Amino acid sequence: MDARSVSPQEVTDLLARWSHGDDAALAELTPLVYQELRRLAHHQMSGQRPNHTLQTTALVNEAYLRLADQTNPSWQNRAHFFAVAARAMRQIVVDYARSYQSQKRGGGALKVELDEAALVSPEQSKEIVDLHEALETLAALDSRKAQVVELKYFGGLNYDEMAEVLKISRVTVRRDWEFAKVWLYTELHDAT
Numbered sequence: 001m002d003a004r005s006v007s008p009q010e011v012t013d014l015l016a017r018w019s020h021g022d023d024a025a026l027a028e029l030t031p032l033v034y035q036e037l038r039r040l041a042h043h044q045m046s047g048q049r050p051n052h053t054l055q056t057t058a059l060v061n062e063a064y065l066r067l068a069d070q071t072n073p074s075w076q077n078r079a080h081f082f083a084v085a086a087r088a089m090r091q092i093v094v095d096y097a098r099s100y101q102s103q104k105r106g107g108g109a110l111k112v113e114l115d116e117a118a119l120v121s122p123e124q125s126k127e128i129v130d131l132h133e134a135l136e137t138l139a140a141l142d143s144r145k146a147q148v149v150e151l152k153y154f155g156g157l158n159y160d161e162m163a164e165v166l167k168i169s170r171v172t173v174r175r176d177w178e179f180a181k182v183w184l185y186t187e188l189h190d191a192t
Contacts, residue, residue, distance in 0.1 A: 006032045008078045016074035026068060033052070037064060037085055043156040044089045063088040086155025097128035135185045138180060144168070147161045148176040149184065 011032055017025035039061040066088045067073075067081075075081050139146035147166060153155045159177075163170045 011078040011081070012075075015073075015078065019073050019075050030064075033081070034064075036082065037077070038152075040082065040086055040156055041089060044086075044093060044154055059089055059092060062092050066092075077164070079157065079164045081082060082157065082161070083151050083155055083165045086157070090150060090154040092126055093128055094132045095130075097126075130188060131184070134184055137187065138183060145176045145180040145183070148173055149180045152177055 011029065014025045014029040014032070018029060037060045038056060039057045041063070044059060045055050063085055067085060075084075135146050135149060140151070144166060148162060151165060152163045157165070159170045159173050162173045162177075166173065
């Protein structure tokens with residue numbers, strides 16, 4: 001992979017070309033965003049079982065396939081692309097956690113691949129599903145605050161990037177994040 005520094009504008013330009021049907025832009029874009037996708041996946045998997053080099057790779061590959069498989073992508077910019085990637089990774093982790101819980105309740109007919117088994121530890125599956133459900137409840141009450149949590153917690157975006165994606169001020173993003181953290185903590189601890 002090219003070790004040179006890649007500007008956000010270069011990524012945004014390639015995303016725009018891809019959005020307009022230029023498949024060559026996707027091929028050019030892939031090596032430029034792969035390391036950032038790995039960083040997002042690593043952030044997503046923090047707290048999971050350690051020493052599984054496969055887990056981050058499996059998550060990146062699955063998320064990348066979902067992103068590349070879109071028929072008419074309309075990427076606004078680099079931050080938007082990584083926000084969508086973060087959402088895809090969150091959904092993959094939640095799906096695997098639900099799959100584990102389903103097996104635990106006797107739904108053993110599901111086939112689990114090695115990558116999937118290494119991705120979510122048994123101890124974490126309930127917490128992942130609980131967090132997902134709390135986020136869904138928050139989204140019903142205030143969708144923007146839920147988006148801030150998703151972008152920050154699952155995507156690892158900073159305040160400026162979140163403000164760009166959501167088209168709000170950095171101060172508003174920070175306030176939403178502070179509120180959502182307290183709300184989620186209360187929601188998750190009152191449920192136990």
